[in-house]
Amino acid sequence: MFMDVSRRHFLQLGAVGVTPLGFDLAEATKVKQRLRIEGATVSRTICPYCAVGCALLAYTKKASDGHVELLQIEGDPDSPVNEGRLCPKGASALQLAISRRRVESPMYRAPGATEWAKVSWDFALDKLASNIKASRDRTFVTTDGNGNVVNRCEGIAFAGGAAFSSEEGYLATKLMRGLGLIYLEQQARV
Ligand code: SF4
Numbered sequence: 001m002f003m004d005v006s007r008r009h010f011l012q013l014g015a016v017g018v019t020p021l022g023f024d025l026a027e028a029t030k031v032k033q034r035l036r037i038e039g040a041t042v043s044r045t046i047c048p049y050c051a052v053g054c055a056l057l058a059y060t061k062k063a064s065d066g067h068v069e070l071l072q073i074e075g076d077p078d079s080p081v082n083e084g085r086l087c088p089k090g091a092s093a094l095q096l097a098i099s100r101r102r103v104e105s106p107m108y109r110a111p112g113a114t115e116w117a118k119v120s121w122d123f124a125l126d127k128l129a130s131n132i133k134a135s136r137d138r139t140f141v142t143t144d145g146n147g148n149v150v151n152r153c154e155g156i157a158f159a160g161g162a163a164f165s166s167e168e169g170y171l172a173t174k175l176m177r178g179l180g181l182i183y184l185e186q187q188a189r190v
Pocket of ligand 1 (some may be wrong): 050
């Protein structure tokens, strides 16, 4: 059964060292907290997700077996861009590096198959190239309904990622326009 404890009673008891719930405050103050990032190396970097360019602090430490462990990523309070704050994507940047659920190789599900299978990058790139060629050949339009020459591919769309650098974005756009694509989209268009 719970004791009937007023706020004043609680503080009075706490002042002599033992709380009504039985905690010994004198013992509790002896516990020394150690930060997980104590002694870690701090590196300044930029969030990879979008063009806002929020600054990050990455804390790393050498583990006993010699490998460098990434302990924490947080917003850099010295940055005039984000002043230490991060959006939910940036705040989860640590997971990009260490999540055990991260897919690290291309996956392929063959037509009719129910399971995804790990494949090599060579297999994935060859498959991608042959599928793009087949789709483009099948859906390329040379003239529209009014007889205008349009030379466009209506059967493929391209979606870029916010982690693209400017150069990657330029290259991807040139390549896709060169194939005649008209549906180009970008995740970072927010
Ligand atoms: S994704 Fe979020 S945290 Fe990263 S740069 Fe953009 S706004 Fe900043």
